[in-house]
Amino acid sequence: MAKVTEHLAKANEKPIFSIEIIPPAKGGKIDELLNDIEPMMELKPPFIDVTYQREEYVYKTMPDGTQKEIKKRKRAGTVGICSAIMHKFNVDPVPHILCGGFTKEDTEDLLIDLNFLGVENVVALRGDTAKPFNEFKAKKDGHSYASELIEQVADMNKGIYLHEESTYLSKSDFCIGAAAYPEKHYEAISLDIDFENLKKKVDAGADYLVTQMFFDNQKYFDFVKKCRENNIHIPIIPGLKILSTKRQSEILPKIFYLDLPETFANDVKKANDDKAARQIGIEWCINQCKELMAFGVPALHFYTMSKSTTTLAVAKEIF
Numbered sequence: 001m002a003k004v005t006e007h008l009a010k011a012n013e014k015p016i017f018s019i020e021i022i023p024p025a026k027g028g029k030i031d032e033l034l035n036d037i038e039p040m041m042e043l044k045p046p047f048i049d050v051t052y053q054r055e056e057y058v059y060k061t062m063p064d065g066t067q068k069e070i071k072k073r074k075r076a077g078t079v080g081i082c083s084a085i086m087h088k089f090n091v092d093p094v095p096h097i098l099c100g101g102f103t104k105e106d107t108e109d110l111l112i113d114l115n116f117l118g119v120e121n122v123v124a125l126r127g128d129t130a131k132p133f134n135e136f137k138a139k140k141d142g143h144s145y146a147s148e149l150i151e152q153v154a155d156m157n158k159g160i161y162l163h164e165e166s167t168y169l170s171k172s173d174f175c176i177g178a179a180a181y182p183e184k185h186y187e188a189i190s191l192d193i194d195f196e197n198l199k200k201k202v203d204a205g206a207d208y209l210v211t212q213m214f215f216d217n218q219k220y221f222d223f224v225k226k227c228r229e230n231n232i233h234i235p236i237i238p239g240l241k242i243l244s245t246k247r248q249s250e251i252l253p254k255i256f257y258l259d260l261p262e263t264f265a266n267d268v269k270k271a272n273d274d275k276a277a278r279q280i281g282i283e284w285c286i287n288q289c290k291e292l293m294a295f296g297v298p299a300l301h302f303y304t305m306s307k308s309t310t311t312l313a314v315a316k317e318i319f
C-alpha cells in the first residue's frame, strides 16, 4: 500500500486514472457497490476516494406536541468500504474525513481505526452544511475549518495526540489531501480570500490538492499558475464530473458555484433528451481530459457517484 503522493511521483508519462465513489444508501449491499465499480478496475486506478456523507436532521412532532430531532445518515459506511476495496481490489482507499459532525476526539478515534486498517491516505475536508440548516456549524469541540483538521492529522503524524502528554507515542504516517476551488468555494466572499484559506491548508500540512469539478480548463490552468506563483508547489489533481443529464447543466453551476462555457451549456440545452445530453457531456469531458493531459496533470480524478458507464466511456478514449 502506498501514499497518493507516491503514486503520483511514479506516473511520468501518463496521468493516473483515479476515481471517487460514494457509499450506497442505507440498507445497500457491499457486493452491489463492488460490482458497480468493478468495471473501472480494468483501468487500474491506484487509489480510490470514498466520500463521507455527513448527517442530516429531521424534526418529528411527537403525540404530546413536542418536536423530536432525529439524526439521519443516508450513506454510512466509509471506513468499511475502504477496508473492502483494499482487500478486494488491492488499491489504496482514500477516505474523506470531515470537520462537520465530528469532535476532535471522534476524529482521533477515526484516524486510529484507519491507521490500524493500514489506510495511508485521507482527504481532510470541512464538509458541507448539515441539512436543513443554512450555515455550517462546528460541533462543540470540533473543527470549524479544514486547515484545523489537517493540523490534527499532521500532529498525529508527529506522534502528538489529544490530551496525552507522553512524547513516545506511535506516529501515524497519513498522506493528506485537501480540496481546492479554481472558481472559489461557494461561501467565500472572494477568490482572493478563498486563496488565503487555501494557503492555510497547505501550511497546515496538506500534501496535495484535488479540485472541485470544472468544465472550463482555463479556470484550472489559471488556478495552478496562481498557486505556483504563490509558492504552492504540491500536486494539484483536477477533479472531473461528466455531465450526464440536461438538469445537471442548470443545477451543478448553482450548487458548486461554477461556470459552464457558453457553447457547452447551449449544446446541452438544445439536446433532445438526457441520452443526447450525456453524449455531449462525455465528448466535452474527453476533450477536457486531452487538454489537461497535454498540460501535464499528475492525475485525472473522476467523481463517479459509484457508476462506471460514463466514466469508462471517457477513460477508454484517454488511457
Ligand SMILES: NC(=O)C1=CN([C@@H]2O[C@H](COP(=O)(O)OP(=O)(O)OC[C@H]3O[C@@H](n4cnc5c(N)ncnc54)[C@H](O)[C@@H]3O)[C@@H](O)[C@H]2O)C=CC1
Binding pocket: 050, 051, 052, 053, 054, 096, 124, 125, 126, 127, 128, 129, 144, 145, 146, 147, 179, 180, 185, 186, 187, 188, 189, 193, 194, 197, 200, 201
Ligand atoms: N463530503 C465529501 O466527501 C466532500 C465534500 N466537499 C466539500 O468541500 C467544501 C468545503 O470543504 P473544504 O474545502 O475542506 O473547507 P475549508 O474549511 O477549506 O473552506 C470552507 C469555507 O471556509 C472558508 N475558510 C477556510 N478557512 C477559513 C478560515 N481560517 N477563516 C475564515 N474562513 C475560512 C473558505 O474560504 C471556504 O469558503 C464543503 O462544501 C465540503 O463538503 C468536497 C469534496 C468532497
Ligand SMILES: Nc1nc(=O)c2c([nH]1)NC[C@@H]1CN(c3ccc(C(=O)N[C@@H](CCC(=O)O)C(=O)O)cc3)CN21
Binding pocket: 051, 128, 212, 213, 239, 241, 245, 248, 251, 252, 255, 256, 303, 305
Ligand atoms: N461542496 C461539495 N460537496 C461535495 O460533497 C463534493 C464537492 N463539493 N465537490 C467534490 C465532490 C464531487 N461531488 C459531487 C456531488 C454531486 C454530484 C452530482 O452530480 N449530483 C447530482 C446533481 C445535483 C442534485 O440533484 O442534487 C446528480 O445528478 O447526481 C457530483 C459530484 C461530491 N463532492
